[in-house]
Amino acid sequence: MLEQLENVSSYESLFVMDNRHPCILVNMDGVIAEANFVFSKKFSIGKSDNLLSILKKNGLRSWNDFKENCNETKISMLDNLVMITEGNLECLCNTHAFYSSDTNQAVLTFVLPAICTELPPRDYVGCFTHASQLTMIVNNEGFIIDVNNRISELFNLTKSAVIGKRIQSLYRKFNTQKSHAEDQYDAHMNTLKTFGKIKFTERFENEPNTIQFLEIHATYNSDCDLYIVEMRDCTEMEILRRKLDHSGSLSTVGQMAASIAHEIRNPMTTLKGFVQLMEVTATGDTAKYLSVVDDELQRMEAILNEMLMLSKPTEEKFTQFSLGVLITKVLEIMKPKAMFESIHIDWHDASFCNSMIYSNADKIKQVLLNIFKNAFEAMEPGGILTLKLEKAEGTSFTLSVADTGKGMSPLQVKNMFMPFYTSKPEGTGLGLPFVLKTMEGLGGAVAVSSESGSGTTFKLVFPQHYLENCTINERYSAN
Structure with a gap:
């Protein structure tokens, strides 16, 4: 449109031809010589006012650049002028400029974005x-x-x-x-x-x-x-990121366990064999020392087995069984230790009503043994272990395991599922990572609440796997 102008005197025809866009005739010091109705309405200034009063910083720079170069070209484009519209709104405009050296004036036509005219x-x-x-x-x-x-x-x-x-x-x-x-x-x-x-x-x-x-x-x-x-x-995102970091740690443990099993198991078997041979004829202090060596070798083997259990993929053997019956069987295994350490076990929901699930009984048994063992180790003689099995919302069961031990600090709770993290002098730091990995692998979950000096409560969620209408007798013997 501006290309059709032969000189600035034809600006009046421009105003008549295009009354959709704000348009002005301006002196090079910024004083407006003429302004059409659209410009006056949009920017609340008009003839004899100064254009520079409604330009922001970058707009002033664009105007100064135009003034410096206007002798070299008649037609210019002033991009992205930030101007103040009616109501003190900032508006981003593209501006077409036609300069006449005869009158030292310019015609400016402003192309406004729709948002400036539609959003009050x-x-x-x-x-x-x-x-x-x-x-x-x-x-x-x-x-x-x-x-x-x-x-x-x-x-x-x-x-x-x-x-x-x-x-x-x-x-x-x-x-x-x-x-x-x-x-x-x-x-x-x-x-x-x-x-x-x-x-x-x-x-x-x-x-x-x-x-x-x-x-x-x-x-x-x-x-x-x-x-x-x-x-x-971003709490949920941060929790997810930490879970991914934790998964990466477990993957690293798996690689380490495979390497350790290959490098240690064979020489350890050889050592155990020679120690057992020497124990046959050993007497006095030698027999005592060999017994200590044998105990330590067994402890090394136990650590290795825990690492392999944590990392090695195992075959999933899913069966139908009563979760209540399985819990009772595991408690029977722990009963001698409880009697020896004067720990009282308070086991609720002995009726096992509607506790049939479809899952891996062997893995759940290992999970329960780890949880109960930790609870026993946290309590002094006379402590109480309280268990309660409840039907949760939907198709799952929740087992609450509460001890009266010394509890844990917030830092211990935060790191308890990290591999090799332990607060026990002889702990391996692999039992609870195994619990978490196993429960999540079976579609369940683990939650922990603890306060230093007030004991710890584990809540294990076991999915029922939609066996709501299962009619198998609750006395079914768990594998």
């Missing part, structure tokens, strides 16, 4: 207020000048309690030592000022014993000299 200011405020992510605006001095409604959900704070406060106050809620909060804030601000953006994840306790993770993304807006901070709850 109150809708922008509504989008900010009800956004799914916590969003806050922070000035260059670190004071929060606005925040949306998500602040109450994530931090249990009202908007009025946050606006006007320094953003450092939120840093103290994160899982960071208070003495380091200021240092962490300064480090993040330096990165933000250097690169214009920063992204990191923080952990915090919204409520006692409730851990959440927040992904924080901050950017700097040079036009308004403000920081935009967005926070997203």
Whole structure:
């Protein structure tokens, strides 16, 4: 359209031909000589006003570039001018410019995006207020000048309690030592000022014993000299990532176990054979020392077997059996140890009503032995082991195993399923990883609650595998 103009004097015909776009005749100092109706309505300025008053920083740069080069070309394109429209909205415009050296004036036609004409200011405020992510605006001095409604959900704070406060106050809620909060804030601000953006994840306790993770993304807006901070709850994603890390650890254990089995088992068998031969004729201290060596070799073999059990794929043998009957049989195995250590076993739901499941009885037996063994080792003489089997919602059973032992710290609970992690002097750190892997492999789950000095409770969830209408007698003997 501008290419059809022979000189600036024909701008009047341009206004008549195209009244859809804002259009002005402007002097090179920015003073508007003429403006059509669309321009005056959109930008609330007109004849004799200065165009530069509604240009943002990058718009001023584009205008200055146009002035410097206008003698070389008559027609130019001013891309992405940021202008202030009616209602103080920022609008991104592409601008066609035709310059006449005769009058030292230019005709500017502005191509506006549809959003500038369709979305009123109150809708922008509504989008900010009800956004799914916590969003806050922070000035260059670190004071929060606005925040949306998500602040109450994530931090249990009202908007009025946050606006006007320094953003450092939120840093103290994160899982960071208070003495380091200021240092962490300064480090993040330096990165933000250097690169214009920063992204990191923080952990915090919204409520006692409730851990959440927040992904924080901050950017700097040079036009308004403000920081935009967005926070997203990424707790589920972080938990999934940690489970993947844990799975990777188990895979590493499997590779290590295969190598160790190959390298150690043969020489260990040879050692055991010679020790047994020597024990036949040994007397006195020699016999005593050989007995110690034999015990340690057996312990080494037990560790190796646990590693192989954790890593080696085994054949799945699924059968129908009573979970209640199986639990009772495992408790019979543990009864001598319980009597010797004065542990009382309180086993609820002895009727085993409707506890038929379809699963791998051998693996579940090993899981129960590990759980019961850990509970016994955690208790002093006179301790009580309480078991309760219940029908859960849907098609599963929940077995609760509670001891009156010394309990565990939050750090121990966090790491208890990691291979080789143990708090016992002679522990291998492989029993509970086996429990977790086995239960998840059978479609079940494991949950743990513990407090130092107050005992530990394991909850094992066993899927029934849709045998709701099973009519097999509950006295069925588990394999």
